[in-house]
Amino acid sequence: MSLLSNLSRSLGRTPTSNGVALGQVIALANQKGGVAKTTTTLNLAVAFKELGHEVLVVDLDPQGNLTMSQGMNPDDVERSMFDVLVHSLPIEEVIVRAEVDVAVSSIDLAGAELALSSMIGRERALQKALLPVRSRYDYILIDTPPSLGLLTINALTAADNVIVPVQCEYLSLRGLVQLEGTLSMIRENLNPTVEIRGILPTMYDSRTLHAREAVEMLKENFGDLVFDTRIRKTIRYAEAPVQGSSVLKYEPSGPAADAYRQLAKEVLNGAKPRTREHA
Ligand SMILES: Nc1ncnc2c1ncn2[C@@H]1O[C@H](COP(=O)(O)OP(=O)(O)O)[C@@H](O)[C@H]1O
Numbered sequence: 651m652s653l654l655s656n657l658s659r660s661l662g663r664t665p666t667s668n669g670v671a672l673g674q675v676i677a678l679a680n681q682k683g684g685v686a687k688t689t690t691t692l693n694l695a696v697a698f699k700e701l702g703h704e705v706l707v708v709d710l711d712p713q714g715n716l717t718m719s720q721g722m723n724p725d726d727v728e729r730s731m732f733d734v735l736v737h738s739l740p741i742e743e744v745i746v747r748a749e750v751d752v753a754v755s756s757i758d759l760a761g762a763e764l765a766l767s768s769m770i771g772r773e774r775a776l777q778k779a780l781l782p783v784r785s786r787y788d789y790i791l792i793d794t795p796p797s798l799g800l801l802t803i804n805a806l807t808a809a810d811n812v813i814v815p816v817q818c819e820y821l822s823l824r825g826l827v828q829l830e831g832t833l834s835m836i837r838e839n840l841n842p843t844v845e846i847r848g849i850l851p852t853m854y855d856s857r858t859l860h861a862r863e864a865v866e867m868l869k870e871n872f873g874d875l876v877f878d879t880r881i882r883k884t885i886r887y888a889e890a891p892v893q894g895s896s897v898l899k900y901e902p903s904g905p906a907a908d909a910y911r912q913l914a915k916e917v918l919n920g921a922k923p924r925t926r927e928h929a
């Protein structure tokens with residue numbers, strides 16, 4: 651292995667043939683709403699940042715929850731990912747510096763699917779938009795809307811890896827099979843190397859048999875793809891965004907923050923640490 655690729659790997663970057671190191675792009679996806687996609691995008695990003703990495707998060711959900719969770723109002727946003735995707739505005743123009751860099755969403759983004767649908771290269775608009783900034787970041791995390799529409803397809807086409815948060819209650823294995831189906835379609839047609847990096851059990855309540863069974867079922871079906879880290883159910887994750895902050899800033903020494911630090915290490919190491927559940 652060359653010195654460059656060693657160095658790039660230690661920085662979490664993919665070396666290209668022309669020697670430029672590119673940040674890793676990770677999409678957070680699950681077409682079900684309320685499974686902690688947005689919560690995971692922000693807190694994992696801040697955990698990466700704490701470890702010294704340069705991180706960009708991209709809010710690709712027209713609801714703008716990620717943008718809001720960093721204290722911004724998507725209704726006041728003048729230019730957003732909509733303009734980047736539909737009008738080829740350079741992404742730098744919509745990046746706001748907060749706990750991490752955030753490429754912001756606005757309600758306009760709801761019209762992006764329709765606007766993109768008649769454009770040539772409609773599935774690659776995000777991939778193209780990220781190119782000029784990829785060498786600047788170690789990690790680019792993309793928060794996606796609760797659907798498998800064109801915005802999510804753009805995220806999966808731009809991504810090297812996908813993390814799939816799954817709520818331990820109301821576990822929908824059918825939904826996961828559908829997501830895998832979409833991913834194989836993306837691999838065949840748009841992005842041959844995109845992989846599921848891991849499935850993350852969220853809102854885990856170890857006191858209930860139901861939650862433990864849900865994780866067992868995930869492991870039976872997806873084996874090693876299931877992260878050892880489980881994100882426990884706690885109100886902290888809902889409290890932090892009201893203050894416009896990540897849980898790592900809101901309660902730095904609490905178990906909710908530690909859970910995402912553990913996830914960050916698990917994602918970075920590739921190798922799985924021993925299971926340690928968080929209270
Ligand atoms: N581990 C958790 N325990 C309890 N509530 C959580 C947890 N993770 C997220 N939440 C809350 O659940 C709701 C849905 O989470 P969110 O991240 O917005 O999901 P999604 O982006 O998948 O729709 C939010 O109100 C969030 O604060």
Ligand SMILES: [Mg+2]
Pocket residue numbers: 687688689711715793794
């Ligand atoms: Mg969300």
